[in-house]
Amino acid sequence: MPKVHSEIRIMWLMFLMIVAIAAWFLELHLLSYLCALALVMSVMHYVDLIQNPTQDIATQFDAEHVRNSKVPLYLASLLAVLGAVMSWHWVLGAGITIWIFFFLRWLRRLEQQLNRLQHLLERQQQSSQQGLTPAATLSKSKTQSEAALRTEAECNSQAELKSGAVAEPESKFASESMPESASEFKSSLESAPFALQPQQGEVTITAADSVELSISTGSTQTNTPDLNMLDQVKSWLFQGNPVLKAAICILLIGIVLLLRFATEHWQIDLAMQLALLALLSTSVCGLGCRLFRKNPSFALGLQGLGMAGLFLSLFFAYYNQVIASFPLAAALYMCIMAATIGLSLKQNSIELALMAMLVAYFAPFSLPIRDMSSVELLTYYLLINIAIAILSSVRPWKVLVHIALLTSVVIGSGYALQHADFAQLPMLLLILAHTAIFIWLGFRYSQLIAKRDLQQFQLKPVLDIALIFGAPTVAYALVYLLYFESILWQASLSFAFAVVFAGLYALIKRKAHIDVIAQSYLSLSLIFLSIIPAILLPEQWSVVGWALQGVLVFAYALWRDLAIGRYLAMALLIIAGLSGAYYLLESDDLPRSVLWCLSLSYIVVVVLANSCERFRAQYDNLMAVFHAMLMFFAFAILLLLFADQFDLDEHPSLVLLLLSIGLFILNEIMQLLKATWTWFIPKCLAMLPILLYALWLLVTQMDQGQLIWVSNVDAWYFAASGILLFGLSLRTQMNYATVQEPISASALLSLSLASMVLWPAMPYMSLMILPLLFCAWGFFRRQDHKLVMIWQSNASLMLLLIWMICSQLFEQGAFDVYWLPVINPFDLVSLAALLAMIWLLSLQLKTRLDRGIIAILAVLSLLWLSSYILLRALHVYLETPYNQIELWGNAVVQLSLTLLWVSLAFITMTLAKRLKLRALWILGASLLVIVTFKLVLLDLSHIGTLLRVFSFLGAGLVMLIIAYIAPIPDLPSSDREDTVPK
Template sequence: MRTALSLLAVLLAVGVGMRVYPHSLLNALLAGAVIYLAIEVVALRRRIERLERTTTAIARDDHPEATHGTPLVRDPGEPTADKSFSRQAAAAEEHPRAAPEGKPPPPSPDQVPVRGLLAGLTAPVVTFFTSGNPVLKIGLVVLFFGVAFLLKYAAQRTLIPIELRLAGVALGGLILLAAGWRLRHSRRNYGLGLEGGGIGVLYLVVFAAAKLYHLLPLPLALTVMISLVGLSCALAVLQEARGLAVSGSIGGFLAPVLMSTDSGSHVLLFSYYALLNSSILGIAWFKAWRELNLIGFTFTFAIATLWGASAYTPDHFATTEPFLILFFLMYCLIAVLFAHRQPLRLRGFIDGPLVFGLPIVASGLQAYLVHDFRYGMALSALMLGGWYVGLSWLLWRQLAEGMRLLTEAFLALGVVFASLAIPLGLGPNWTAAAWALEGAAMVWIGSRQDRPLARLFGLLLQIGAAVSFVDGLVLPADSGLLVNWAFLGSALLASAALFSSFWLDRYRDQASPWELPLPPLLLAWGLSWWYGGGYRDLDHHLEGQTLPPAFLLYAGLTTLCLGGLAHRFSWQRMVTGLLVLLPIMLFTLIAQVMGWNAGSLLAGCGWLAWPLAFTVLYGLLARFEEQLPPRSLPWGHSLGLWLLMAVLAIELAWRVDRMAGIAEVWSLACWGGVPMVVLFALEFHGDRLTWPVARCAATYHGIATDVPLLALLLWTLASFTASGDPDPLPFLPLLNPLELVELAILLLALLRTLRPTTSSLFGERGLIATAALLFIWLNVAVGRCVHWYAHVPYRFDALFSSPILQAAVAALWSVLALTLTILGARKAYRRVWLTGAGLLCLTVIKLFVIDLSGTGTIGRIVSFLVVGLLMLIIGFFAPLPPKPEELPR
């Protein structure tokens, strides 16, 4: 429920941002990021409250005397209650979802249904005003605004001298501060509230005296503010007063906003905020107060963004850039201190919104500041990446114990920004790549810390990055091949998706139901961006004959690299994704044969692309044989073999066709001859190859060779239309290249059907079909002989009308009938004898239907004589074999 409402809120914020800034997708998505951070703060605040209630319940169970007033008598050797409580509290901090025995565990914040987004966002405010001393808190807020309005009213009407007014307000603040300090022991909460209110009033007085009335010189005002900052830090740390630090910081950040006249110096404003942030940094040195860190981060960068949008000009760069760098460094160190100051068992726990939100906001502001500088953002990203890499190295060397997660996060950010320097230097569209990689980082941290909302927001960032990238995708004509921002942006989007898919796969045991389909979708999304971006860039720079093999080379190298990553990280899903090389090889082959390149497959870089592709494919099938899905292995081997035979046949046929002085039939024979040779080798010598043929014998003696053999039979049927001109060689019956290839294919099919391990495709029906095709081939061979020696045109109508062909066919049929009947009679093959007898009957029918119309010609006469004599021989030497049941037993 919370995830759905959070998604709705983020989308609503993006929509409102697009409404307000219709020409800036960056601002719209920034609005969504702010909403996400707000929801995350609410969720974490509720988690902290439940953790405190859990530890309180544990303490109550361990100290029943605190409830019933009965002291316990303990054995001297028994551990004290304080130690027991500390151990249980530490366990509760490490496992906040655990509950005391016998009580139901408190629900996780991620599992608690949120009744409404408004209720979730206002929960911290309601808690603040309804817990502790609500009257005091509300009174301090009212007093704070009242003092601010009083100062403004008095300034406008000059009723009392300004010095007296400011002195009176300052005296009131000091009284509140002193009273709070006096009550710090007897009424702790009340006293801390007074202290916070007093410090806030003093902030207002000093800022008003320096900025509005110029009563204090700026150096003195800064000194006083530094003193107030130090005082608030000291009071908060000494009294363990997180609320004092929070209220004092809020008052300090709101002071310049309430007293603003839109005419002040931004240098003074940012200097003042630098002091406030230095106090937060000082507190972070001693305490891990997350609320204080987030309040300072939000106020600082929100007000800086508002000022930049309304008042920044390029002339302010020299006085603005140092403050941005200073604020960035401060909160980067605060994030380190927060992770370092966690309890021992939670050491290294990182604040996701601060660790990953800081570079998002800071890089966005930096891009606005340096947009007029050439390579400004590229250099900024390079330095930012260097900072994060150096910081991760320092943490690893100095604080390796328990800080691995933060070190990995900083290292990831360093690699991200260092890699962004390349596309930023080559093009202005940096937002999409930055957000995609930041989204991947959010998915990573969400997976490591089991935070579904962070993972969801990371995915939304990547979708927004893709939309932004496509919206501004215009590639200059003079861009370099694979070194332009359009390709590199696609590559970074792909990397982010693949990185997200990997981490969601690794932590799939903790995934929500809606996340289960995401890893394969992200894998497909990432590969689509990678291959699509590469193809688009190659298409922009290459054309015609060089494009398909160049893309195949790109795909082969990609598969080689991804295969290494899949092996290194044991990524099962990526292993399956590597098989995308097969359809790319098929696409390339079709493109080269039918599309852009009706020429050599090895043209351009094809001489390298095709051998590399086949090497990578069979290396993939061999290396990942155990990891690939069982159903994909037969198809992988089969498609690889089919493509190999097709490439060899097409390339050899093309080269033979370009040879001068030879007939076209030689090229035609190559189309069938090359696959025929490969199939013969696999049929009779393939098992000598331990891998892949012997290892996958069922495949290589089944579907992998059945389909090409069936295709060769169809090719044989189609090749009957060729006359078989073997120029420059003379035509010899059955010894010309075309008929030799046809005969070899038919013999291979017959042998395949007669083998005991034959597949179902070439069973008994296959034997009948192959025998029929062999009969047709003999008739075609006779027709070619008549064409070449009797000079009859090689057309069906001309040959059919030739009496020489009719006589030759009648003789052929009679000889075949004689052979079959004798063989059937000698071996008692009744079906073979019946086949021969049927062919003989067909011959007789042909004589009386066709040949009888030309009884005066020599051809017809010869036909009748030969058939008649053969029938007599058959009747004498080959009588009908008996039926099986008639055979003697």
């Protein structure tokens, strides 16, 4: 696995442990248990990521390996969870102990397997040097004694324990060279058979190593503009000296806390305290400058810490009136900022600039009382942005510029919106001043890049849109909100922005090396001109203007293949949606034609984008997600319109039927246009509001566990809607293997909704009738690959598990039609669901789902449904508790459950012996383990003496019979050959 992924996983495990321990001391025991469970599952998953490829490699190379079952680990986890829930501490301790034992045994076997593979690779290396064939090498390695292999593994383990680290061949194999599949490993082995172990005297330096080396030696080449912002943030976090960065952050927090404590509590002269801190910060900064040649990265950290201390000291001095003169404070601030700029440029260090600027941005919020007005904060940020403009005019540091933009927008505008303590004109001037700076930064950055590498320069969305397009767009959005009630101001400012960018285009269009920047300014000018007509429309009808303009711009962008046009159309459609939501919430007389136009505009955009192959080729991830959200909101709006148009008291399901018909027709049109994934995602999101409305209808019409339909016609409207949605889910141009999970989930949910109409008096049972018939059809037509794919999904397994749990707990009509045990509708449907679950689990054997989980699910499903069938019979004939806590203390119930579970184990293990199915026998043995725990944990303390004797005698007698007639089947010959003795 990659090094960065390993670090992230270690961080995740440490985070879980820290949260669990902290929650335990805070007496949040439930959170501790959840974190412990997540830690256990994460550790097992991470080890599994190493084990599975290792077994695949061993199989391909015909090497000996041991198959490890994780069933004991799952059982131990369940035992520990049971102990934690029931507050049985000794059971909890036993479960944890058993889990640790089996987990360590798993690791030991995995270690031995890795040693064998390493030994095999060494043998192959020697044979390659001696001219032997790989087959001869394999046969030779197989003939080596097992004792020698075991001795080598023990020696390696002792050496690892002494050195405190994993042995180099294993760790390299496990953490760096582990392929995704055995075929990849085989191909890499064939191309470089000696690459696993470097020879003596050989030094291998990878690209990541070279980057880290350059950072540690203070190289100035780490801030390459070719990396995007996310890559540079990752580089800063995971490379270089992370301990130094963590130390600086902790020290900064300590300085802030020290200053606040000194301000509020210390009796020493505050001026003396701040002077000493400023002197100390200056000394730290000077020491960093002195150490720069010896240790650049450490020196830069000291310089950043010193500058941060100076900024904070100045702020606290001005806040506490130690420096009462504002001009003096401003002059000192300018001196510190000038020193920061000078050091950053002289040493070509973006790290120093980042540390200093971030502290400067957040310094006002470190004060004990933050009474700064919005205008003062934005003015202060303006000074910082001017300093960043000076830096970025010399060095193309895009991360610094992006952070400045995000901080000014998020913190500055958020602070202003929260306090709302400003006049319009000063705020307008500040917004325009910030905008001018970022326009210059966008131009200058692109200009520097163009001069540096003219041949490779191009308009990259992550790079230039954030700088060239982002700042003006965000600025105008803030101005729009500032003058939200004044259409004249909005249109005038839009025209002013258009004139400014048209002027910039005219000034720089003749310079060939920055022609792309000129074209961007021309696009911005046209954008601000194009939105003026929509602004000038009357209030509510401006929604229609935004929507229609978005559709027209999007159609033109598709025709001309203009990425900027598509992004502009997205922005216009977003503005239309936000304006529509605002007027819908603020006014009661919003014309319904406005909402009709908005929803149809959204649908038209999606249809246009999928109308031909040339348009579909322009799709990217952002556009796919955006169109999916358009379809969701389009059908949500249509749902509101239909609900307002029709009387929901008479035919609430008619709205559901109309929406289903509309989406079905739209899907058929897309089928004719041969739209694939570009339509599949929007279709799934369009179904979501329909399904949510259907669930809302079911909840509102449920009364005392029964569905009360308004009329039979309305019920059949509901059923027809479910059938249409079911067909809609199956009708797609996509390969079922690619979109297996969403197809399965939507199809089964839709079919379940249609099935609710069949038996309203027993809705949970009725819910499962049509899905079970569909499952039977899929079972008898197993040659149909698409049907099998629907039932082989995790979604179908999860939905069936949810039904099995909820139906037994919440079905209130199970006793209304009860004839005999098993011979009644609800028990028959439950048994059919159990058979379906067994078939689904058998299909999951062909997937990557762990076999241990499959076995656990099979056992629990059998116990759950069979136990409830027995509980219903006991409740009918003996009036025992049902779905009540008292049943755990009822002697008859506990005796019956014990005998039932032992009988199921007897049948399962006897059948496994006859059919020689070792896996089925282990399944039955798991039932016996559960019975044993039940006898010890429940029967000894909750039932009477005589029935306790019967429970133990009956269970022991059946176990004795099982031990005689159904011992564990022998391993198949192939498995015996693959199994290595301990």
